Amino acid sequence: MVPELAPIELYTADARIVGWIEAGGRRVTDLLNELDELRLWHPSPGPLEALSAPATRDPGDWQVLPAASVLLAMPPEWRASRQLRLHRRLRRVGMVVGPFSVTGNLHLPPGIEPGVHVLRAHRFLPLTDAHLLHNGEPSFEHVVSVVIVNARQVEHIVPLVTLA
Structure with missing residues (x-):
């Protein structure tokens, strides 16, 4: 089963990063508070090129961002249960x-x-x-x-x- 990915927009001190995260049904706030690193799939500066996560996922496309370097995060637009x-x-x-x-x-x-x-x-x-x-x-x-x-x-x- 392929995990569901959600779009996220992040700002560090010197960059805007747009990518996909695997939240696993958890709040992004909880992920950031509990983890030292945030796993991003296909992070890139600029806008998302697609409205949905790409169908294929190469394991090499994941990158890690230290949570401490994130100034602001805009989580996916979804309502928590x-x-x-x-x-x-x-x-x-x-x-x-x-x-x-x-x-x-x-x-x-x-x-x-x-x-x-x-x-x-x-x-x-x-x-x-x-x-x-x-x-x-x-x-x-x-x-x-x-x-x-x-x-x-x-x-x-x-x-x-x-x-x-």
Whole structure:
């Protein structure tokens, strides 16, 4: 049986990488928090050339990326099964991660406020309804439903108030 692959987009300090991962039904956040390396099939800079994973897979096409080098990850657009979902309180935050300014909804346990202690608790944190702004060259904006942030690379985090 051929494992199912899902598209993923990653940003390191100096590259954008698009490829395929074998998540095995697990959340990408969990994979990044538990593993030191991320296995990517056919990683390449730039957009995906196909909307679905290629049918044949040469074992030599897999490459390994150290998880610590990932600043931001945009996981596949799929809804986790109910048993994988974590019900948390949403808090809008802004943060600086390398050359990126990121805003999004941080999912927090009750009674916990966004801050440095949240960043120390996990290596990678998901933000929903996120906006990314690349402050380097070329400048660009990216709006995504979910971005996973490398908490060890966050330089600054602030809670945001939404003005109505």
